[in-house]
Amino acid sequence: VIDPSDPGFLADPYPTYAALRRAGPAVWHEETGQWLVARHRAVNAALRDRRLGRKFAPKEPRERFEPWNMVNEHSMLELEPPQHTRLRKLVAREFTPRRAEALRQRVRALADGLLDAVADANETDLIADFAEPFPVAVISELLGIPEADRHLLRPWSNAIVALYELRPAAGAAERAVAAAQEFGSYLRQLAAERRHRPGTDLFSALAVLSLQGDRLTENELVATAVLLLNAGHEASVNVIGNGVLALLRHPAEWDRVVTDPGLVPKATEEMIRYDTPLSLFQRTAFEDIDIGGQVIARGQRIGLLLGSANRDPEAFERPDTFDAGRGENPHVGFGAGIHFCLGAPLARVEAQEALRSLVRRFPRLSLAEEPAIRPTFQFRGYQSLRVRTQPLG
Numbered sequence: 372v373i374d375p376s377d378p379g380f381l382a383d384p385y386p387t388y389a390a391l392r393r394a395g396p397a398v399w400h401e402e403t404g405q406w407l408v409a410r411h412r413a414v415n416a417a418l419r420d421r422r423l424g425r426k427f428a429p430k431e432p433r434e435r436f437e438p439w440n441m442v443n444e445h446s447m448l449e450l451e452p453p454q455h456t457r458l459r460k461l462v463a464r465e466f467t468p469r470r471a472e473a474l475r476q477r478v479r480a481l482a483d484g485l486l487d488a489v490a491d492a493n494e495t496d497l498i499a500d501f502a503e504p505f506p507v508a509v510i511s512e513l514l515g516i517p518e519a520d521r522h523l524l525r526p527w528s529n530a531i532v533a534l535y536e537l538r539p540a541a542g543a544a545e546r547a548v549a550a551a552q553e554f555g556s557y558l559r560q561l562a563a564e565r566r567h568r569p570g571t572d573l574f575s576a577l578a579v580l581s582l583q584g585d586r587l588t589e590n591e592l593v594a595t596a597v598l599l600l601n602a603g604h605e606a607s608v609n610v611i612g613n614g615v616l617a618l619l620r621h622p623a624e625w626d627r628v629v630t631d632p633g634l635v636p637k638a639t640e641e642m643i644r645y646d647t648p649l650s651l652f653q654r655t656a657f658e659d660i661d662i663g664g665q666v667i668a669r670g671q672r673i674g675l676l677l678g679s680a681n682r683d684p685e686a687f688e689r690p691d692t693f694d695a696g697r698g699e700n701p702h703v704g705f706g707a708g709i710h711f712c713l714g715a716p717l718a719r720v721e722a723q724e725a726l727r728s729l730v731r732r733f734p735r736l737s738l739a740e741e742p743a744i745r746p747t748f749q750f751r752g753y754q755s756l757r758v759r760t761q762p763l764g
């Protein structure tokens with residue numbers, strides 16, 4: 372059974388996932404009051420099933436959680452059509468594969484710039500020095516967040532998403548509310564400046580649009596920007612961290628990519644599959660439904676275990692093997708259906724350019740110490756990843 376407070380489970384959830392897949396199509400999790408769905412076929416179908424959907428439950432008491440509730444209840448991630456469709460359409464244009472491709476050179480330059488800064492050190496923390504600042508820089512450029520303010524984003528984001536955890540840590544609520552409050556005020560002030568003097572960035576365009584409240588209200592503007600900025604790096608940080616770690620633990624696979632950088636696109640999909648950074652997303656049943664013979668009653672919640680689906684032997688050959696050249700890879704790391712990751716094309720370009728720059732510059736990269744996993748379940752990632760950029764001696 373899933374116990375997010377068990378360090379053994381967090382360190383290696385995969386045996387528990389395998390047991391859950393064997394236990395049945397949906398297994399009741401008493402502690403969090405939801406059905407857990409662990410098999411690939413069922414997770415994939417549930418993500419696309421319109422009888423299931425997002426239902427935001429504001430945190431109580433409302434007065435205390437107001438800033439946190441605000442950024443979530445107006446976020447497309449938490450909404451269903453028609454609001455979801457309207458909000459997603461407003462920004463979807465910016466996140467097409469073609470737009471992501473147009474950004475590739477710039478993304479590569481950002482990756483190279485960060486790696487230049489650590490090139491002379493024999494040892495570096497790939498999380499703090501690379502995996503964190505890199506996607507933050509990419510999404511900030513797209514939204515037009517001034518460089519001097521970017522250091523604020525990751526702490527705000529971390530604090531806000533900590534409340535999504537199945538069992539939030541002590542003090543997480545206060546930190547999340549304070550972060551939502553500060554982030555919201557910051558964006559409202561930036562919106563006022565951008566309306567006055569718009570730039571060519573996405574946030575300026577949305578800020579101007581929100582002057583006509585019928586298309587985008589100010590609350591929706593703030594919630595959308597928070598979502599893009601948070602979603603735009605939380606997962607990418609951990610794709611790079613978890614993925615590079617997986618490669619370094621499979622040195623033959625790392626060497627394959629070094630020798631044949633043409634494998635980079637496949638290797639990055641495998642990084643997302645093998646140690647999926649977003650473990651679980653929830654849905655609520657809008658009517659009674661049947662999952663592989665298990666009836667889920669209307670109103671009940673379902674937890675879809677993406678990390679488990681991505682290791683299901685029914686969907687993947689040798690699922691517990693990291694294969695940098697894996698051909699068929701129908702992973703659900705980006706979700707599926709109407710909430711399919713809006714940023715997937717950009718996230719792919721980012722992960723590919725991160726890996727490409729790393730293998731080119733540091734072909735002999737190796738682990739300097741065993742990394743410690745962060746004590747969170749939904750967001751799976753490491754505290755730090757100390758690596759040697761040059762061979763010893």
Ligand code: HEM
Nearest residue numbers: 447448602603606607610652704705706710712713714718
């Ligand atoms: C490799 C990194 C990433 C992974 C693994 C990832 C994964 C996901 C997943 C699983 C969902 C679906 C959630 C659900 O079904 O409830 C999602 C939604 C979303 N992602 Fe990503 N994401 C990544 C990067 C990004 C980036 C770079 C952006 C940039 C903007 C982004 C923006 C979004 C947004 C806006 C949604 C909500 C879409 C909607 O509700 O319609 N993501 N992401």
